[in-house]
Amino acid sequence: xxxxxxxxxxxxxxxxxxxxxxxxxxxxxxxxxxxxxxxxxxxxxxxxxxxxxxxxxxxxxxxxxxxxxxxxxxxxxxxxxxxxxxxxxxxxxxxxxxxxxxxxxxxxxxxxxxxxxxxxxxxxxxxxxxxxxxxxxxxxxxxxxxx
Amino acid sequence: xxxxxxxxxxxxxxxxxxxxxxxxxxxxxxxxxxxxxxxxxxxxxxxxxxxxxxxxxxxxxxxxxxxxxxxxxxxxxxxxxxxxxxxxxxxxxxxxxxxxxxxxxxxxxxxxxxxxxxxxxxxxxxxxxxxxxxxxxxxxxxxxxxx
DNA sequence: AGAAATTTGTCCGTATGTATC
DNA sequence: AGATACATACGGACAAATTTC
Numbered sequence: 055x056x057x058x059x060x061x062x063x064x065x066x067x068x069x070x071x072x073x074x075x076x077x078x079x080x081x082x083x084x085x086x087x088x089x090x091x092x093x094x095x096x097x098x099x100x101x102x103x104x105x106x107x108x109x110x111x112x113x114x115x116x117x118x119x120x121x122x123x124x125x126x127x128x129x130x131x132x133x134x135x136x137x138x139x140x141x142x143x144x145x146x147x148x149x150x151x152x153x154x155x156x157x158x159x160x161x162x163x164x165x166x167x168x169x170x171x172x173x174x175x176x177x178x179x180x181x182x183x184x185x186x187x188x189x190x191x192x193x194x195x196x197x198x199x200x201x
Numbered sequence: 202x203x204x205x206x207x208x209x210x211x212x213x214x215x216x217x218x219x220x221x222x223x224x225x226x227x228x229x230x231x232x233x234x235x236x237x238x239x240x241x242x243x244x245x246x247x248x249x250x251x252x253x254x255x256x257x258x259x260x261x262x263x264x265x266x267x268x269x270x271x272x273x274x275x276x277x278x279x280x281x282x283x284x285x286x287x288x289x290x291x292x293x294x295x296x297x298x299x300x301x302x303x304x305x306x307x308x309x310x311x312x313x314x315x316x317x318x319x320x321x322x323x324x325x326x327x328x329x330x331x332x333x334x335x336x337x338x339x340x341x342x343x344x345x346x347x348x
Numbered sequence: 349a350g351a352a353a354t355t356t357g358t359c360c361g362t363a364t365g366t367a368t369c
Numbered sequence: 370a371g372a373t374a375c376a377t378a379c380g381g382a383c384a385a386a387t388t389t390c
Contacts, residue, residue: 063357063358063359064358064359065358065359089373089374090373090374090375099359099360100359100360100361101361102359102360102361103358103359103360105374105375105376106358118293124373124374125374155330157208157209158320158327158330159327159330160209160217160326160327173305179307180305180306180307181335182333182334182335183302183305183306183333183334184331184332184333184334185331185332185333185334186329186330186331186332187329187330187331187332188328188329210376210377210378211377211378212377212378236354236355236356237355237356238354238355246378246379247378247379247380248379248380249377249378249379249380250377250378250379252356252357253377253378266356266357267355267356267386267387268355268356268357268385268386268387269354269355269356269357269385269386269387269388270354270355270356270386270387270388271354271355271356271387272355272356294367294368295368295369
């Protein structure tokens, strides 16, 4: 069977359909979207195509995905009356890259990184801890090895 | 050979190589990149993988593609403060508090936290990695689980 | 103007490795 | 540890835009 498409890519049509369902409440905010396999069956599309459509919604900020769980419809921040009694403490230190960070920065494990840690407290209660990592020196990248 | 993608995925390596060629002038600005079929032969990779690597460069604003024509290396200003074309990827996952985080949040070690990781890339190169931790208990984030 | 070749766009099916619950 | 979902990679197929002959 040939592939009747074009005019509009399949993954975009599916993304449009899912967006409608989210916006009209058919998929309530905060709830799980149907599983990938379910969407595959419903739209008669391959997993790759379904995943592509979900990626569209994710970039649009409409959904968020958790490994091993599924994809949620986001609740948009209503952001009610938040007090302004929060304080931020920041400090810096030098650390060495663990495996995960080394992969992200494309450097070897143990390379020097700058870690900046910001602790946000509100009413004395820690609300969030942010750790930002940057390369200490540029051009610390690993050369490409032969394939 | 099957498909081991230890360390850096293949499409990123290819993207790195192509980026080098663009930035060192081997592929002059405004000129066409080799066709996908050519790159497929050169890198001994499937077309899908080659296209994925080109997509990386396209999102970085290094190249532009036209249907039926090909992919061009963009002429872009050698401007000093190129603050554009940086992109942030965000993902969330659930982690357990280590000793340091447990102390900051005044919870017991091993307590559940939400980690939000934002990776900022400019021209495909990782510039910073920020990890923000919050307590799971509130309705801060989307994934309120019933279990 | 028309046909063929080239090139990118989309889609399918599959396989396997990786991460999380 | 098993299930689920995600990430990477392969190969093949057809559609559509462009170029070339």
